[in-house]
Amino acid sequence: MINHYLQLAQVICLVFAAFFILLQNRGVGLSSTFGGKDEIYLTRRGLEKTIVNMTVVLIAAFVILRL
Numbered sequence: 001m002i003n004h005y006l007q008l009a010q011v012i013c014l015v016f017a018a019f020f021i022l023l024q025n026r027g028v029g030l031s032s033t034f035g036g037k038d039e040i041y042l043t044r045r046g047l048e049k050t051i052v053n054m055t056v057v058l059i060a061a062f063v064i065l066r067l
Contacts, residue, residue: 010065017058020051 044052 006065010062011056013062013065017055017062020055020058024048024055031059
């Protein structure tokens with residue numbers, strides 16, 4: 001019974017972590033090759049910082065649940 005809840009919690013952590021990873025937008029990559037803006041991001045602020053922190057928390061929670 002507890003094993004079922006742990007598996008469910010792991011799946012939820014992974015789904016939300018994947019969602020937050022997909023939300024992260026760097027602005028670097030092939031777009032600069034094809035004429036995109038050449039911007040440099042030195043610090044994360046506001047919502048971007050929150051998204052990165054939530055991603056780290058969810059992945060850490062997943063690792064703890066796997067132990």
